[in-house]
Amino acid sequence: MNEDMGSEGGKNKVRRDRETGTLGKLVSLLDLVALADGPMRFTDILTSSDQPRGTLHRQLSHLVEEGLLEVDRDGRYLIGLRLLTFASRSWARNEFRAVAEPHLHRLQEYTGETVHLGVLRGAEVIYLDKVEGRQSVRMYSQIGNASPAYCTGVGKAALSALDEAELAARISGFEFRLYTEHTLRGPAELLSDIAAIRARGHAFDLEEHESGICCVAAPIRSDDGDMLAGVSVTGPAYRVTPQKLQAWAPLVVAAADSIMMDMRNRMGPKR
Amino acid sequence: MNEDMGSEGGKNKVRRDRETGTLGKLVSLLDLVALADGPMRFTDILTSSDQPRGTLHRQLSHLVEEGLLEVDRDGRYLIGLRLLTFASRSWARNEFRAVAEPHLHRLQEYTGETVHLGVLRGAEVIYLDKVEGRQSVRMYSQIGNASPAYCTGVGKAALSALDEAELAARISGFEFRLYTEHTLRGPAELLSDIAAIRARGHAFDLEEHESGICCVAAPIRSDDGDMLAGVSVTGPAYRVTPQKLQAWAPLVVAAADSIMMDMRNRMGPKR
DNA sequence: AATTATGTTCCAAATAATGGAACTTTCTAT
């Protein structure tokens, strides 16, 4: 299946075994540069990519020429702005996001806390939208971000919508890493949490990904079940108490259901 | 609406002559799908890309496998979310954007109107950040967007920082298109506007790109001059009168200068 | 100025992309 690897955890060797030929190697390079802490020199990339010098040199020039990478004035490579342009189109044209938007705003206004929309992709959740109350400084920070499914509210909610078989298959590919002292520690804990989520209809994240951050989330699945997503309301633990999360749960679930409905109505006629 | 596109001005044939080998062809496909109005079927892409069926089929599968494209449930292709993830990293790690952020906020608070930060890339301006007052509905809309340099405040401001020779060279590559009745109609008008911008130190966009939208912008150039950018304050013509634009100009210029300074301080030590 | 580290160019050999055609599946009109 589509083994997506844990973009966080990997020694990023360039040759992977997904068979996508030349493209695969180039995308791995992009990934390598994107994940780095800062601009990388030719030699940095050379050592982490085990490609021969000549080869790497040409690959990088091609990526630069296409705007996928950029070179700073010290000749170091960083991820290119062209990707921003592609992404902005991807985002603007995303139907699901557009359908969900008004519901996210409503949820934000009611709770006063931050609302997230994320979709499940392999072992990760990719955040598609974020609505904040007071415009905080880190405006777009979260959009496009990929986080492990097993330690985020949205991720666990989405997972809970899978049937047993699919769920087991997915989880077997997860790599459990301890982000905080509350992070779930393995398949067993995750499965039992998911059972509870199924029973309740909503998921909690109690400082499992980031210390001091809690959320309540609900799953969204498309009719055919080939898209799984989730909505969540998130806030700092000192303000967002378990009682509040509990109280908001029905609202979050309702928002998720409305998004599902709207999506169904929009997609239904076609097909 | 903000009709963007026209990014290069091409009939989007896939084989272009930039020599980037296989990558070039694949990126052209991405571009084709990204620019389309909606999801494309295999055949749609086939006809607009003049690739043989077998070839195209494999290219698309590779792009999909890498997450750069996605396939909807009707088998149609659309731009993939993985690009969002790359972009979010590109954005989060962008030093220039980070340095500029506080200045943009200050400018926004003072004027109450929307502030943009954009960088010049070839004939286009790519918007790197946007700060709005009341959180409007279209949050992420502008970021990553590429617009022609010659009809945007940020673009013209950035162009004004080029020396004569470079400027002439760039302009020769522009394709002038009439977005509104106020859009500059060709190199001559642009050059004379740029002369004025140089004399004043700031640029105006008086409904040149979008009807009813005006802005005042100032150029930002790095010491070595290899990065050109601009800041602008933008708003609807009925509210943002020429007098206001005039009054804000010094602030915008000051913000641009501060960003330049901060950038110099941050970059200086290295090198 | 000499030495080393870093980046660039070259080209025969290896590998991956190509594209025509045969094949399968999905629509469409009767």
Place this chain on the structure above:
DNA sequence: ATAGAAAGTTCCATTATTTGGAACATAATT
């Protein structure tokens, strides 16, 4: 429901591109 057409997928000998070692050039360091 069925035939026919359109859309999508697979196959494989041919062709073109990528590969990678090594020589060459340039910048940094002593």
